[in-house]
Amino acid sequence: MGSATTQARTATTAALDASSAVDLGVARDLFAAARALDDSTQLGGALSDASATPASREALVRAVFGAVSSPASLDLLTTIVQQRWSSTSDLIDGIDDLAVRAASLAAGDADVEGELFGFSRTVAENPELELALGSRVGDAAAKSALIEKLLGGRVSEATALIVTSLVRQPRDRRxxxxxxxxxxTVAGQRGRTVATVVTAVPLNEAQSSRLAAALTAKYGTRVSINTVIDASVVGGLRVQIADDVIDASVSSRLADLRQRLAS
Known part of the structure; x- marks a missing residue:
């Protein structure tokens, strides 16, 4: 990610946080705009063209999206295209990112992070499902229908919107x-960091709370816990936060012991 894109994301996130009219409709509008730019090389190129004036890019956004977007959505889109982006791809990713943030804000207290994690585990455990959702030739409507069948009534509306919108147009991403x-993104919007904890048996509420408190103290930011049950770790646990891995599993200690005995 180039420095221009980093600065653009900071500015657009600040604009979202300052808005008092963010709802799921705004998130839908932003996701739709990202799809429109991805579908039209000409439109995406024009809106990411650094040689064009911010005013001309804003005028184009209003001409294309003014009749189909809410005032709050249009304000955010104009803010987005007034920024300088390193590439068209970065611009589209930036709109998607802002859409996810908008959905998170609109979700209130819904556990969007946990619901996304739960669906990601479902995908990880079902290769055929991952293939169907990730296929380049798959019909977007069919993918949306499949996700509705899997998630309908089981997750918040915000989570369903995020999953459906991203899977409809993955742009060569898994x-x-x-x-x-x-x-x-959702965790960041809510001022938290996500920790993935791999353990042989589920953690009870007290254990999860103690672990979250310890990680919060270590990293200086609130930490939310996502748990993966994997019997191969035998005992103990393995924690990953961003690029950091804390491996306190029995399987890791056994592997280390075997390596020492073999040397």
Whole structure:
């Protein structure tokens, strides 16, 4: 990600946080705009053209999306295209990112992170499902129908919107990567960091709370826990936060012991 894109994302996130009219309709409008730019090379190129004036890019956004977007959505889109982006791809990713953030804000207290994580585990455990959702030749409507069948009534409306929108147009990205990035975006929007904990048996509420408190103290930010049950770790646990891995599993200690005995 180039420095221009980093600055653009900071500015657009600030604009979203300052808006008092963010709802799921705004998130839908932003996802739709990202799809429109991805579908039209000409439109995407024009709106990411650094040689064009911000005013001309804003005028184009209003001409294309003014009749189909809410005032709040249009304000955010104009803010987005007034920024300088390193590439058209970065611009589209930036709109998707803002859409995920908008859905998170509109979701209230819904556990969007946990729901996204749960669906990512379902995908990870079902290769055929991952293939169907990630297929380049798959019909977008069929993918949406499949997700509705899997998630309808089981997750918040915000989570369903995020999953459906990202899977409809993955742009050569793996489904699990999309879900993982969305989880991190939602956590960041809510001032948290996501920790993935791999353990042989489920943690009870007290254990989860103690672990979250310890990780919060270590990293200086609130940490939410996503748990993966894997009998192969034998005992103990393995924690991953971003690029950091804390491996306190029995399987790791046994592997280390075997390596020492073999040397």
């Amino acid at each position: 489904v699990r990567s999309l879900l993982s990035a969305a989880m991190k």
